Amino acid sequence: MNDWKHICSLEDIPVLGARIVRRSGLPDIALFRNGKNQVFALEDQCPHKKGPLSQGIVTADAVTCPLHGWKIRLESGQAAEPDVGCVPHYPVRIETGEIFIHF
Amino acid sequence: MDGASSFSQSPPHSPSGMKPRLIMVGNGMAGVRTLEELLKLAPDKYEITVFGDEPHPNYNRILLSPVLAGEMSIKDIILNDRDWYHTHGITLHTDTRITRIDRTRRQVLTASGETIPYDRLLLATGSRPFMLPIPGNDLPGVLSYRDIADTNAMIEASRTHRHAVVIGGGLLGLEAANGLRLRGMEVTVVHVMPWLMERQLDPAAAVLLQKSLEAKGLSFLLGKETTELLAGKSGRVSEVKFKDGSTIPADLVVMSVGIRPNTQLAETSGLFCNRGIVVSDTMQTYDPRIYAVGECVSHRGVAYGLVAPLFEQAKVAANHLAEFGIGRYTGSVTSTKLKVTGVDLFSAGNFMGGDNTEEIVLSDPAGGVYKKLVLKNEKLEGAVMYGDTTDSAWYIQLMRDGKNVSEWRNHLMFGQNHLGDSGHTGNANASALADNAEVCGCNGVCKGSIVKAITEKGLFTLEEVRKHTKASSSCGSCTGLVEQILASTIGGAYQPSEGKNKPICGCTEHTHEEVRRTIRDKHLLSIPEVMSYMEWKMPNGCATCRPALNYYLISTWPHEAKDDPQSRFINERAHANIQKDGSYSVVPRMWGGLTTPTELRAIADAAEKYAVPTLKITGGQRIDLLGVKKEDLPRMWSDLSRSGLVSGHAYGKSLRTVKTCVGAEHCRFGTQRSMGLGVKLEKMLFGMWSPHKVKLAVSGCPRNCAESGIKDVGIIGVDSGYEIYVAGNGGIKTVVAQFLCKAADDAEVMEIVGAFLQLYREEARYLDRTVHWVERTGLDTIKQKVVEDKEQRKKLHERLLYALQGAENPWEEIVRDPSMKQAFEPLEA
Ligand code: SRM
Ligand SMILES: Cc1cc2nc3c(=O)[nH]c(=O)nc-3n(C[C@H](O)[C@H](O)[C@H](O)COP(=O)(O)OP(=O)(O)OC[C@H]3O[C@@H](n4cnc5c(N)ncnc54)[C@H](O)[C@@H]3O)c2cc1C
Ligand code: SF4
Ligand code: FES
Numbered sequence: 060m061n062d063w064k065h066i067c068s069l070e071d072i073p074v075l076g077a078r079i080v081r082r083s084g085l086p087d088i089a090l091f092r093n094g095k096n097q098v099f100a101l102e103d104q105c106p107h108k109k110g111p112l113s114q115g116i117v118t119a120d121a122v123t124c125p126l127h128g129w130k131i132r133l134e135s136g137q138a139a140e141p142d143v144g145c146v147p148h149y150p151v152r153i154e155t156g157e158i159f160i161h162f
Numbered sequence: 163m164d165g166a167s168s169f170s171q172s173p174p175h176s177p178s179g180m181k182p183r184l185i186m187v188g189n190g191m192a193g194v195r196t197l198e199e200l201l202k203l204a205p206d207k208y209e210i211t212v213f214g215d216e217p218h219p220n221y222n223r224i225l226l227s228p229v230l231a232g233e234m235s236i237k238d239i240i241l242n243d244r245d246w247y248h249t250h251g252i253t254l255h256t257d258t259r260i261t262r263i264d265r266t267r268r269q270v271l272t273a274s275g276e277t278i279p280y281d282r283l284l285l286a287t288g289s290r291p292f293m294l295p296i297p298g299n300d301l302p303g304v305l306s307y308r309d310i311a312d313t314n315a316m317i318e319a320s321r322t323h324r325h326a327v328v329i330g331g332g333l334l335g336l337e338a339a340n341g342l343r344l345r346g347m348e349v350t351v352v353h354v355m356p357w358l359m360e361r362q363l364d365p366a367a368a369v370l371l372q373k374s375l376e377a378k379g380l381s382f383l384l385g386k387e388t389t390e391l392l393a394g395k396s397g398r399v400s401e402v403k404f405k406d407g408s409t410i411p412a413d414l415v416v417m418s419v420g421i422r423p424n425t426q427l428a429e430t431s432g433l434f435c436n437r438g439i440v441v442s443d444t445m446q447t448y449d450p451r452i453y454a455v456g457e458c459v460s461h462r463g464v465a466y467g468l469v470a471p472l473f474e475q476a477k478v479a480a481n482h483l484a485e486f487g488i489g490r491y492t493g494s495v496t497s498t499k500l501k502v503t504g505v506d507l508f509s510a511g512n513f514m515g516g517d518n519t520e521e522i523v524l525s526d527p528a529g530g531v532y533k534k535l536v537l538k539n540e541k542l543e544g545a546v547m548y549g550d551t552t553d554s555a556w557y558i559q560l561m562r563d564g565k566n567v568s569e570w571r572n573h574l575m576f577g578q579n580h581l582g583d584s585g586h587t588g589n590a591n592a593s594a595l596a597d598n599a600e601v602c603g604c605n606g607v608c609k610g611s612i613v614k615a616i617t618e619k620g621l622f623t624l625e626e627v628r629k630h631t632k633a634s635s636s637c638g639s640c641t642g643l644v645e646q647i648l649a650s651t652i653g654g655a656y657q658p659s660e661g662k663n664k665p666i667c668g669c670t671e672h673t674h675e676e677v678r679r680t681i682r683d684k685h686l687l688s689i690p691e692v693m694s695y696m697e698w699k700m701p702n703g704c705a706t707c708r709p710a711l712n713y714y715l716i717s718t719w720p721h722e723a724k725d726d727p728q729s730r731f732i733n734e735r736a737h738a739n740i741q742k743d744g745s746y747s748v749v750p751r752m753w754g755g756l757t758t759p760t761e762l763r764a765i766a767d768a769a770e771k772y773a774v775p776t777l778k779i780t781g782g783q784r785i786d787l788l789g790v791k792k793e794d795l796p797r798m799w800s801d802l803s804r805s806g807l808v809s810g811h812a813y814g815k816s817l818r819t820v821k822t823c824v825g826a827e828h829c830r831f832g833t834q835r836s837m838g839l840g841v842k843l844e845k846m847l848f849g850m851w852s853p854h855k856v857k858l859a860v861s862g863c864p865r866n867c868a869e870s871g872i873k874d875v876g877i878i879g880v881d882s883g884y885e886i887y888v889a890g891n892g893g894i895k896t897v898v899a900q901f902l903c904k905a906a907d908d909a910e911v912m913e914i915v916g917a918f919l920q921l922y923r924e925e926a927r928y929l930d931r932t933v934h935w936v937e938r939t940g941l942d943t944i945k946q947k948v949v950e951d952k953e954q955r956k957k958l959h960e961r962l963l964y965a966l967q968g969a970e971n972p973w974e975e976i977v978r979d980p981s982m983k984q985a986f987e988p989l990e991a
Contacts, residue, residue: 067989075702075728079988088991094702111744114732116705123705125732125740127636130705141630160991 063152063159069096070156077113077122079103080160088149088160089113091122091133098151099133100160106131106144181209182281184483185270187260187427189214191223192456192472193286194242199480201250207484210252211278213270215259218310219244222620224469224652226313227501230341234617236310241620263431265449282451282483285428285439289421289457289467294329298391303399304415307338316416320345323413327351327402329388331358333500335418336375340502342414343379350381350410352388352402362509366525367532367548374505374530383410391415423458423465438465443490445479455479461491468496473622481671488671495561497554499649508551508649511561512536513544524575533575540568553577555645569940601643604636609647616651624648637894667706670698674927678714687715687723703729710928713815716851717923720965727985733813735985737972738795746795747788749812750802751848754822754840754860755783764805772798782819782857784810796983799973808848808971815929818857820844821869825862825879832862834879839908840868843877846912847919849969850962853926853935856919857892871899874932875915880904884911888918888944889936897933900941903949917948917958923965924958 072078072092080088080100087103089112101122103113110126121130121139130139136148150161186193189212197210214220218240225239247254255272262271269279291306293299303319305312320326320342328339331353343349351358357368372382387405391412394400401409423438434440434448438460445453445461455475457467466472471494481489497510515521515536524533531549535542535557541564545557556577560567567574595601597610615621615630627644628635634644665671672680677696686692689711693703703711708729715723727735738746750765765785769777776788790798799809811817820843823829825836840860850856859868860877870876872892876899878885883906890899902918905911921944926935936944948955976982 064991066991071984071989073728073985076985078985080991081988082991087988090989108742109744111740114736114740114744116708116731117702117728118704118708119700119702126742128705141632162991 063161066090066158066160068156069098069153069158072098072158075117077115077117079111079113082162087111087113089122090151090158090160091117093117093119093133095119096153097133098153098158100149100151101131101133101136102147104146105129106138106146107142112146181207183279184208184210184282184284185278185280186210186212186284186286187270188286188288188424188456188458189216189220189254189256190286190288190456191220191241191469192288192476193284194220195473195476196284196286196453196455196479196483197250197252198242199477200483203480203486204484205250208282210250211255212247212252213255213258213260213272215257216309216311217257219247219254219256221310223309224501225617226307226310227337227341230313230316230338231344231503232341233503238617260427263427263433263452265431265452268451280451282453284479284483285447285452285454285458286456287424287427287458289465290424291417292420292422293417294388294419296388296390298393298399299417301391301393301399302397303413304391304417307334307416307418308421316342316414317345319414320347324348325350325411326414326416327410327412328416328418329353329402330418330420331355331382331384332361332418332420333359333498335416337501338416338418339380340375340378342416347414348381349379350383350412351375352383352386352404354385354387356385358382358384359507362507362513362546363532363548364523364534366527367534367546370527370530370532370548371505371507375502378502378504421457421467423460425458428454428458436460443478443492444482445475445491446482453479453483462493464493466494466496468498469622470494471496486671495558497558499551499554506551507548508554509544509546510554510558511542511544512538513546515544519543522571522575535574537567540566542567542574551649552646554649555642563938565938566940569942595647601647602631602633602636602640605632607631607633612644612647613651616648621648622652666710667704669700669703669707670696672696674710674714677711678718681714681718685719687719689715689726689729709815713851713853713928717965721967734815736792736795737799737809737811737813737976738790739813741789743789745789745791747786747812748790748795748798748802749780749782749784749786749810750807751810751844752784753844754820754837756822756837756841757784760805761807764802764807768798768801771801780812782810782812783821784812784819786812793986793988796973796977796986800977803971803974803977809973814851815854816852816856817844817847817850818855820847821857821859821873823861823867825860827862829862831865832879833881834862834884836860836862836868836877836879839877839884839911842908843912843915846916846963847966849966850919850923852919852923853928854931856922856932858915872896873899875899875918877911877915883907886911886914886918889933889941891931891933893931900936902941902945913955913959914948916962917955918944920958920962920965921947923962 066080075094077089077091080090089101089103091099103111105112105124107129110124112122112124114125115122121132123130129142136146138144152159220242222239222241228234259273260270261273269277271277291308305315326342326347326349328335328351331351339349339351357365358372389405390403391399392401399412399415402412403409425435425439428439429435439447439454439458440460441447441454445455447454456472474494475491478489478491495511500507519536519538522535534546536544542560595609599609601607601609612631612633619630621627634641666674692711712726712729716725732740738748769787772794774787778786780786820840822837822840826832826834827837856874858875859870859873861868861870862879864878866878870878872890876887876890885904886902887899888902891897905914922932922935
């Protein structure tokens with residue numbers, strides 16, 4: 060699976076919110092929308108203890124994991140200091156309000 | 163001069179296209195801290211050049227004592243290495259003294275004759291040790307104790323010489339003496355006064371201190387006035403001579419008799435000085451282009467000699483240099499600690515007392531403990547502690563907050579633990595802990611890693627320790643202990659969190675109280691409005707400030723302000739508790755802990771239908787269905803709602819449970835109908851959002867089977883009516899509720915409880931439980947408003963009822979509204 064896949068429209072994700080994208084046989088993706096209508100895709104598993112990042116509070120450039128409050132950068136999937144860890148991130152394209160993820 | 167009004171605020175001018183040039187003179191702790199704060203606010207605003215006459219980059223001067231004592235090396239105490247200056251585009255000239263400021267041409271002159279132009283100038287020249295004006299004070303072997311050069315010279319002397327004499331029995335002198343002794347010298351401390359540290363200690367305490375230092379091998383000569391230092395054959399100092407004619411041998415003399423603000427440069431350049439460079443509340447000198455911070459400064463007539471206040475000055479100066487313009491420096495409460503391992507001595511504020519002050523003193527010479535508290539107008543003004551410094555952080559906080567302490571006068575001396583603190587005091591003595599002792603149970607951080615982070619990263623505040631180590635960043639019960647570790651590691655440089663003036667989070671400079679007031683006064687109705695009106699630094703805030711703002715908005719303007727689900731923690735968005743595996747738990751409300759066969763059947767049916775793995779009776783007298791999939795939540799709620807079950811808000815900063823006992827309805831001892839009142843209260847409060855969770859209990863008689871004594875509001879039935887208790891807590895730290903008042907009947911209880919909780923909703927900071935709020939406000943003030951002033955009580959109660967009018971079961975709301983339901987459904991890839 061190595062191509063762009065249409066997922067949903069921008070409106071389907073709340074501003075400063077997220078949706079879960081389910082994939083068969085693979086971990087879920089968390090799809091985030093920030094205040095500037097940028098969209099980011101991370102694997103929905105916190106590097107700490109696999110908390111569902113899609114359920115966290117979303118800020119301009121990060122999401123706070125709902126389980127123990129790690130901050131994960133939306134762009135890179137990197138945990139903010141002092142925590143160390145990283146989750147896979149996927150390229151996202153927005154075309155006339157439609158969202159595509161590159162797997 | 164205590165305002166900025168006389169100073170121009172116009173931005174600096176510089177040749178067009180170039181950044182304005184900021185020059186800093188004095189590469190020490192206060193100056194560099196100002197630059198750090200400035201870089202945080204406006205990283206690209208200035209072209210920065212720094213001149214320091216020491217050969218080193220910025221280091222932690224206060225840790226020179228552990229260096230002298232051989233507990234640390236110079237390398238350990240560097241705060242900003244050369245890379246740091248480089249990374250931030252700062253040009254650093256070490257070993258370079260500035261000799262003049264040409265204010266007309268706006269340039270500084272170096273000792274080697276170079277001139278460098280500036281648009282803004284920052285003076286941070288620190289202070290100079292005072293040398294007694296006696297013959298021989300310039301002999302080889304006579305030193306002061308101020309910088310790395312002095313420290314190295316002392317270490318060097320300790321290798322080749324035997325007799326050290328330290329003149330001055332204050333903090334610094336004692337630290338020098340202790341260090342030299344540890345380096346193997348025979349040390350005598352000479353002090354002109356009859357007892358040590360006469361400014362901090364009374365004679366009894368000073369004797370305790372002296373004894374413990376004598377046990378470490380130091381000798382003391384008290385009440386001795388030094389008149390001359392005599393040279394030996396080699397020309398080096400060899401003897402100290404006193405007024406009474408006697409002498410003692412000395413091949414090293416360290417003078418530690420005080421410091422003077424280093425104003426020479428400022429004075430010769432025509433800046434107004436008066437025992438320090440005189441500055442305004444915005445840290446500007448009489449020349450508005452020139453700022454000054456640190457020990458060289460005189461602010462409102464005070465020159466500070468400890469780092470904590472200097473860091474506060476740094477913050478304000480940076481604010482102003484960044485043209486943020488909101489900060490003001492209004493003076494500080496200072497504190498300090500003797501950094502001699504094994505000796506616990508701490509002092510803060512005005513510990514000398516004076517007109518109209520009272521003193522509370524505890525003196526236990528045999529037990530090695532002395533404590534003195536200085537009070538003025540029912541407020542704590544100063545404190546000195548010897549032997550047991552556990553409560554130092556608490557005392558500093560009380561002083562900073564200017565809190566009225568009359569309520570606990572009797573307990574003050576015994577510290578916060580004695581008061582029944584609310585989860586913010588360590589219960590062990592920090593210095594006695596081993597390095598591998600676990601301090602933060604939530605994040606598994608031990609003492610050793612905290613100390614390491616503090617020294618290696620140069621941390622000064624609790625927030626910094628939280629950020630770097632995670633200790634105390636979760637449940638907070640180890641906060642007191644972490645504060646103690648900070649205090650004992652860096653001594654008086656420890657900056658207790660700013661209490662009253664603490665901003666909500668890093669996204670803003672504003673405090674909880676300011677935000678709340680502004681939302682009310684300006685009738686702000688949404689988070690973006692607040693952020694833009696109050697100039698939030700981060701465009702969308704963070705997970706700390708957004709939930710707080712959301713709560714302040716909806717509690718201040720019920721039915722008007724816009725609730726923002728994305729600014730709520732997931733539990734409040736999903737109306738269920740998130741579990742470690744990402745599933746949820748569902749807790750239906752059981753009013754007053756009562757239930758019916760229909761409800762139980764509905765729960766049983768739902769549990770089967772949605773394959774709920776665990777059913778549990780909670781500690782709150784109701785049933786928890788644990789392990790539900792998120793996408794099943796709306797359907798399950800819909801099923802439960804059909805049998806009349808509603809959300810129990812087990813997840814919210816909101817009304818949780820009202821526990822009851824069987825009461826006079828059934829019990830042979832019951833004096834009041836506790837189940838009935840419990841259900842009425844729970845119904846009255848249904849849908850109430852609050853700063854933190856709120857738990858109630860109603861017991862039918864003083865046997866108190868509903869555990870009313872540890873609830874936010876606890877009610878106990880007595881023959882003549884009810885007793886109401888408030889601000890108990892059964893959580894992280896157990897705190898027994900305090901008696902508020904008696905009430906005659908159910909209606910009166912409901913009004914008083916409603917008023918109390920409304921006042922809590924209107925006044926407490928977000929995430930304060932009632933216990934924290936009452937501790938901060940004082941029960942008497944609250945009693946006045948909700949018990950004595952009947953008019954106000956009624957109004958508060960009415961405001962609560964208005965806010966809760968039409969409160970709906972959130973489950974049904976979501977089931978009904980397709981756009982809300984969407985959040986529960988995954989997308990497919
Ligand atoms: C379910 C329950 C335990 C149980 O099985 O009995 C429970 C479960 C949780 N409690 Fe509790 N508490 C439960 C009764 C209590 C009680 C007892 C009581 O209410 O009578 C207390 C002490 C009383 C008190 O609050 O003063 C209690 C003190 C805490 C605390 C510490 C609060 C404090 O201020 O010190 C927390 C942490 C917090 O809220 O920040 C907490 C937090 C939690 C959380 C919500 C942790 C979290 O944030 O996810 C737990 C959710 C577990 C889950 O996944 O569902 N729980 N918790 C109880 C639910 C009662 C209910 O029906 O609503
Ligand atoms: C041994 C020791 C222990 C201490 N312990 C504590 C403690 O436990 N707690 C506490 O709070 N405080 C303590 N202090 C005090 C604390 O270190 C000072 O308050 C703090 O360092 C002052 O900061 P500053 O930036 O104002 O001055 P400094 O840190 O002294 O910096 C001023 C710098 O400017 C340089 N300078 C001066 N004039 C010029 C010029 N014309 N051109 C170029 N450079 C110049 C100086 O050489 C110096 O490097 C201690 C001090 C010492 C010496
Ligand atoms: S005590 Fe409360 S917070 Fe701790 S594990 Fe048990 S339920 Fe969870
Ligand atoms: S699982 Fe994300 S912070 Fe612990």
